[in-house]
Amino acid sequence: MNRVLCPVCNVRFPLRDPDSDPGDTVICTVCGACLRLAAIAPEPVAERAPEPPEEEINGRIDRFAEMRGFVFDDGREIVVEGLLQKYEMFGDFYCPCRMENVDENVCPCLDTRSGSVKRDGHCLCGLFWLPDAE
Amino acid sequence: MVKMYSLSTCPWCKKMKRLLDDEGIAYDVVDLDIAEDDEKQQAFAEMAEHGLSPAFPITIVDGDVIQGYHPDRVKAALEAADE
Numbered sequence: 001m002n003r004v005l006c007p008v009c010n011v012r013f014p015l016r017d018p019d020s021d022p023g024d025t026v027i028c029t030v031c032g033a034c035l036r037l038a039a040i041a042p043e044p045v046a047e048r049a050p051e052p053p054e055e056e057i058n059g060r061i062d063r064f065a066e067m068r069g070f071v072f073d074d075g076r077e078i079v080v081e082g083l084l085q086k087y088e089m090f091g092d093f094y095c096p097c098r099m100e101n102v103d104e105n106v107c108p109c110l111d112t113r114s115g116s117v118k119r120d121g122h123c124l125c126g127l128f129w130l131p132d133a134e
Numbered sequence: 135m136v137k138m139y140s141l142s143t144c145p146w147c148k149k150m151k152r153l154l155d156d157e158g159i160a161y162d163v164v165d166l167d168i169a170e171d172d173e174k175q176q177a178f179a180e181m182a183e184h185g186l187s188p189a190f191p192i193t194i195v196d197g198d199v200i201q202g203y204h205p206d207r208v209k210a211a212l213e214a215a216d217e
Contacts, residue, residue: 075145082143089143089168096143099167099188125145 004044008033008060008106009113015044025049031108032063053087054080057107060093061127064108070117070128079127083107097125136161136212139177139192142168146203147191153205154193159212166190 003012009031020026024037026046034056035046051059057080065071082096094101095109104110112123121133136154140147142165154161164177166188178188184199186192193200195211 078145078148082145082148085143096145097141097190099141099190 002044004035004037004046006030006033006035007046007048008035009108009110010103020044027063029067031113032060032065032067034059034063053084053093057083057087057093061107065128068117068128069131071131072127073129075126079125082125095125135196137194138163139181140165140190144190149203150191150193150205150208153208157209157212 002015002018004015004026005012006028008028011028011030013029015026017024017026020037020040022037022039026035026037027033028035028046034049034051036049037044038047039045048056061072061080079096083093086092086094086096086101090101092101093107095105095107098105098109108128109123112128117123117128117130122129136159138147138150138154138161140150140163147165151163164173166174166177169177181188181192186199186201189201191201191203193208193211195208196215198211198214200207200211
């Protein structure tokens with residue numbers, strides 16, 4: 001099965017549809033990013049699908065939460081507000097609680113993808129929660 | 135005297151600012167992600183003095199340092215400062 005590098009989380013994920021064509025939309029199975037296939041051969045290349053920032057980040061976090069079984073609380077809005085501020089000021093959806101605007105801090109950040117929600121009940125900025133966490 | 139180190143984007147920092155505003159508490163705040171370099175250096179020096187990592191908010195109430203969003207501890211420090 002072909003694997004494609006996600007430009008958001010920098011992880012390769014399997015391209016499930018063998019009949020994919022350039023221009024097709026694919027969802028990263030690691031971070032939930034909505035991507036567009038820029039090429040298929042000699043190997044698949046994906047780029048971020050052009051979307052308005054608010055739609056992009058809300059769609060991504062919804063898909064990621066669903067994939068991982070995480071939920072949101074009533075603090076979602078204030079966190080998304082911070083993510084959009086980071087996008088405007090620093091060019092990407094960096095975690096609003098971290099000072100370092102680096103790739104691993106692009107939401108859903110590496111920490112969150114690597115088990116911090118299961119460990120702490122929620123991610124650092126309180127966006128993703130375990131269903132039974134307080 | 136209340137001082138706060140925060141990030142302008144951080145939801146926990148926004149909640150802490152809202153708490154202090156609601157309590158009618160005057161405070162100095164430095165948003166480190168948008169602060170000038172000299173302000174930033176001063177803040178990091180003070181954080182180092184207290185042995186603090188850059189996790190926000192950091193709320194200092196008359197020398198009592200509270201790192202993170204802990205409303206109860208901040209209220210207790212405010213009450214102690216009033217006595």
